[in-house]
Amino acid sequence: MNKKFEEKTTRKKSIFKGKIIDLDVHEVLLPNGKESKREIIEHPGAVAIITFTPEGKLILVKQYRKALEKAIAEIPAGKLEKGEDPLECAKRELEEETGVKARDWSKLNSFYTSPGFANEIVHVYLAEGLEVGIENTDEDEFVERVDVTLEEANQMILTGEIHDAKTIYAVQYWQLRQLRAFH
């Protein structure tokens, strides 16, 4: 399958190397022998964390997203430093963004966010057994923690306050968990 559809790079041009993303344009040879171009964003990858308060609320952080020109509420997340272990990154990001630590960590899933043009992958963890960590004193973070019920989360999807793939994934995960608990 991979071989059959493979697109071989014949030439690669580096357009931009940034703080967060790089952009390359690949000239590729298609399976039918024709040539085409692929605009590819290189991204270091990211982590995201699903975690609940002792009261059973999902912990979200609101932050301004320049790409969207609006603030949205997302599950805590952050991009990987070069060579960083995803689990270590997840632990760091959870504490930095929400002020809590968790004892028990499990990997739920990984997914590519935009396979058509970017190699960004998000590793999603479930963090359980919360302890209060450091106070969130990083004043350059500009994030605001908000804990929500499942009903509130569903309402926020309708209003667009929750509006990104990983957080909608998290809300679906939560709904599935609750429905399975009934069985």
Add this chain to the structure above:
Amino acid sequence: MNKKFEEKTTRKKSIFKGKIIDLDVHEVLLPNGKESKREIIEHPGAVAIITFTPEGKLILVKQYRKALEKAIAEIPAGKLEKGEDPLECAKRELEEETGVKARDWSKLNSFYTSPGFANEIVHVYLAEGLEVGIENTDEDEFVERVDVTLEEANQMILTGEIHDAKTIYAVQYWQLRQLRAFH
């Protein structure tokens, strides 16, 4: 909330204008008065379609994704043409990629895929009431249709054959639908 965290652009530099994406670097003023830069991908937006065969299988298409250097199976999807209505785009993409038409369409959700650096939004539709459409004769598409059971889809998530956010969203949507049907 939006005002409080807003990042105002003080200067914008266009780095690249491509076939699919544009890249701009914004110099922004942070809420604390400091300056920073934001690398932003402009994308026209996309649609994705959840649809089931009369036998109750989910229709996927396998295709090579240059950004990942591998082929993955995804729900049918495609990017919007400039000014195109998302629903019309969804109808077109479903027929082009899978050879089927659907009578009944409903919007399930919209989500941003990578809010940290891109404004790509995916509009997800449920398509029901399938009819056989045109044969898929677009030889430049290089997609291969594959219809899967829920069990197969879950297995494909484990093996990485299904590996992107919108398709994992679709599989969770399917699981939720099945669990709710039990109640």
